[in-house]
Amino acid sequence: MATFITGAFVCVGLYFALRHVYRNFRSGTSDCAGCRGCSGGSCHHCAAEIPDNLARKG
Amino acid sequence: MATLSVALTGNPNTGKSTIFNELTGARQKIGNWPGVTVDKKVGYTRYKDRAISIVDLPGTYSVNARSPEEQIVIDYLMNNKIDLVMDVVDSSNIERNLFLTVQLLEKGIPLLIDLNMQDEAERRGVHIDVHKLEDAIGMPVVTTVGRSKKSTQKLLDVFTSTVMSKYQPSQIVKDHIAKVEAIEAGVGTEEEKREAIIEARYALIDQIMAQAVDLSNVGASKSEKIDHYLANGFLALPIFLLILYAVFQITFTWIGQPIADWLADLITVDFYDWAGEALTAAGVEDWMVSLVTDGIIAGVGAVLSFVPLIFVLFFCLSFLDGTGYMARIAFLMDPIMRACGLTGKGVMPLMMGFGCGVPAVMGARALDSEKDRMTSILVTPFLTCGAKLPIMALFAAMFFPDNAANVVFAMYIIGVVMAIVAAKLLGGTIFKGKGSTFLLELPPYRIPDMKTVLLETWDKGKGYLVKAGTIIFAASVFIWFLSSYNFDGPTEEMSESFLATLGGWMSSLFYLQGFATWEAGAAIISGILAKETVVSTIGILYGAGDVDTDEIEDTAETMMQTGMFTAFTSLSAFTFMVFSQLYTPCVTALGTIKKEAGGWKWMFFSAGYQFAIAWVVALLVYQIGSLLGFA
Numbered sequence: 001m002a003t004f005i006t007g008a009f010v011c012v013g014l015y016f017a018l019r020h021v022y023r024n025f026r027s028g029t030s031d032c033a034g035c036r037g038c039s040g041g042s043c044h045h046c047a048a049e050i051p052d053n054l055a056r057k058g
Numbered sequence: 059m060a061t062l063s064v065a066l067t068g069n070p071n072t073g074k075s076t077i078f079n080e081l082t083g084a085r086q087k088i089g090n091w092p093g094v095t096v097d098k099k100v101g102y103t104r105y106k107d108r109a110i111s112i113v114d115l116p117g118t119y120s121v122n123a124r125s126p127e128e129q130i131v132i133d134y135l136m137n138n139k140i141d142l143v144m145d146v147v148d149s150s151n152i153e154r155n156l157f158l159t160v161q162l163l164e165k166g167i168p169l170l171i172d173l174n175m176q177d178e179a180e181r182r183g184v185h186i187d188v189h190k191l192e193d194a195i196g197m198p199v200v201t202t203v204g205r206s207k208k209s210t211q212k213l214l215d216v217f218t219s220t221v222m223s224k225y226q227p228s229q230i231v232k233d234h235i236a237k238v239e240a241i242e243a244g245v246g247t248e249e250e251k252r253e254a255i256i257e258a259r260y261a262l263i264d265q266i267m268a269q270a271v272d273l274s275n276v277g278a279s280k281s282e283k284i285d286h287y288l289a290n291g292f293l294a295l296p297i298f299l300l301i302l303y304a305v306f307q308i309t310f311t312w313i314g315q316p317i318a319d320w321l322a323d324l325i326t327v328d329f330y331d332w333a334g335e336a337l338t339a340a341g342v343e344d345w346m347v348s349l350v351t352d353g354i355i356a357g358v359g360a361v362l363s364f365v366p367l368i369f370v371l372f373f374c375l376s377f378l379d380g381t382g383y384m385a386r387i388a389f390l391m392d393p394i395m396r397a398c399g400l401t402g403k404g405v406m407p408l409m410m411g412f413g414c415g416v417p418a419v420m421g422a423r424a425l426d427s428e429k430d431r432m433t434s435i436l437v438t439p440f441l442t443c444g445a446k447l448p449i450m451a452l453f454a455a456m457f458f459p460d461n462a463a464n465v466v467f468a469m470y471i472i473g474v475v476m477a478i479v480a481a482k483l484l485g486g487t488i489f490k491g492k493g494s495t496f497l498l499e500l501p502p503y504r505i506p507d508m509k510t511v512l513l514e515t516w517d518k519g520k521g522y523l524v525k526a527g528t529i530i531f532a533a534s535v536f537i538w539f540l541s542s543y544n545f546d547g548p549t550e551e552m553s554e555s556f557l558a559t560l561g562g563w564m565s566s567l568f569y570l571q572g573f574a575t576w577e578a579g580a581a582i583i584s585g586i587l588a589k590e591t592v593v594s595t596i597g598i599l600y601g602a603g604d605v606d607t608d609e610i611e612d613t614a615e616t617m618m619q620t621g622m623f624t625a626f627t628s629l630s631a632f633t634f635m636v637f638s639q640l641y642t643p644c645v646t647a648l649g650t651i652k653k654e655a656g657g658w659k660w661m662f663f664s665a666g667y668q669f670a671i672a673w674v675v676a677l678l679v680y681q682i683g684s685l686l687g688f689a
Contacts, residue, residue, distance in 0.1 A: 002341040006350065014535060017528040031521040031528070
């Protein structure tokens with residue numbers, strides 16, 4: 001049982017880790033040196049966050 | 059809700075990104091060199107019931123559409139409906155900044171002129187009469203001091219109250235535009251027309267300056283006095299090397315390494331033991347205990363223990379950047395780079411490569427000529443990115459404990475030298491042609507804003523932590539599996555595992571380099587996934603935590619007891635460091651090279667030629683080292 005629970009934790013961790021890697025791959029992004037290291041937005045999703053209430057109204 | 063669109067334009071280093079960040083709350087990279095804002099950024103804010111969208115355009119000196127930045131600016135301004143275009147002007151350098159202002163007016167773009175950095179202008183003795191400037195140009199003028207709540211408030215007030223259609227260019231501007239149109243329609247070569255237009259622009263600027271700006275009190279600035287020493291032809295390079303040496307001492311000897319050693323003990327010894335005992339006591343089967351301790355904790359822990367080094371190094375570099383000193387390095391490197399086929403402007407993306415190759419490769423977009431851009435893309439991965447740092451730190455601390463900082467410093471220098479040599483080789487063979495000229499404005503020296511420095515350090519370090527928790531975690535599990543199983547199932551002997559087979563194939567290439575062990579081969583293969591994985595693989599294969607804690611003093615000794623000293627001599631360890639420094643970039647960087655260079659061909663070329671160069675250089679280092687009697 002203890003082995004099963006530990007294994008479940010590892011699997012969950014692996015799931016999130018691989019999901020992150022897959023999403024990076026899909027979107028062509030990387031964790032690299034952080035947003036400031038890549039001048040913000042030119043290589044990944046760190047351009048200014050658009051507040052929901054403003055984004056729809058343009 | 060009424061909406062308002064604002065575009066920020068201006069020369070590089072006039073504080074546009076700071077204003078953008080203050081207005082929108084975004085954390086955009088603010089740099090002291092051209093090309094930091096390569097693409098336009100969009101942010102949003104709300105003020106007095108108005109939704110305001112703000113676009114931060116790349117800094118340019120002109121709008122002739124000759125560089126990618128200029129193209130972005132002119133395309134955006136000419137093809138979008140914008141309520142207000144704000145031209146951010148560095149007040150302390152108004153004469154040169156007006157050159158862009160005049161060009162924008164020539165294109166019929168009404169401007170709100172923001173005289174930014176008013177405080178610095180006052181300190182330098184530059185006095186600008188705002189009302190006279192408004193009259194001289196015919197456009198509204200506002201004054202700001204960059205990072206200040208008062209300035210932000212003032213700008214938002216101006217944005218929401220200014221109606222640009224009320225303003226018309228002044229008579230002297232109208233006359234100038236007519237003159238430029240006449241020159242363009244007249245006879246003469248393109249070059250003659252261009253020179254005549256530039257002359258006309260400066261004539262207009264002289265008129266505006268005479269009407270609105272008093273420079274009679276301008277003396278040598280503090281920055282100019284400092285540059286007398288720091289950018290001095292003889293002293294500049296030694297001072298730069300001295301500063302860099304101090305950074306490495308701080309990172310690898312004085313502050314970073316002691317904390318890293320402590321953290322390494324905590325994770326790979328104390329936590330390793332505690333987790334192993336706790337899981338065993340809970341009745342977890344041995345193979346699962348091994349996965350958690352020998353795989354995940356040893357692998358991820360080996361990488362995590364270098365977090366303090368990463369943070370200390372990035373803090374030092376961000377601090378130097380904040381002072382304005384980094385821009386001087388480009389100035390300093392220009393003649394060297396030019397002699398080797400790159401321009402000084404190419405130094406900027408290269409310097410990003412010390413953080414991570416991915417943004418550095420992307421930063422090459424800012425380079426005007428195709429030759430410079432492709433060369434920069436292909437040589438950047440030679441530099442020591444943050445991910446290679448743990449490899450260097452691990453081997454330096456273990457094999458050269460008394461000279462760790464010097465050895466890591468040497469690796470950085472080797473990376474730079476190889477990048478320059480490769481640029482020369484590529485420039486003389488594949489990318490022949492003329493490079494672009496380099497025009498760099500040296501920013502004034504400033505006391506860095508600690509909040510910005512800390513945020514920048516955190517952002518860079520955070521990327522490293524995320525990688526440790528994701529790709530390194532997954533790779534550690536994978537490496538553990540490969541090192542614990544073979545076709546017959548679980549194996550007690552790692553040397554009979556899948557990984558030993560794979561590593562053995564790879565290691566057969568390195569007999570002449572002195573590290574032909576399957577463990578080194580496996581680490582090299584895993585490093586293509588992410589460079590940190592070299593360290594996590596070594597952590598797993600040599601069992602960083604699998605020792606008696608009573609006999610442990612630090613990570614290096616831990617490693618020593620578990621076999622690294624039997625696998626490497628000092629010379630082969632140094633050679634392995636050199637190879638790791640130079641060989642094939644990680645998959646993320648390769649993907650970026652494919653995207654930026656325009657195809658699989660360049661990606662495979664980059665992977666192949668870097669591996670070949672690393673192999674040859676490692677061969678030379680080991681063989682010459684052996685001949686000289688090093689072991």
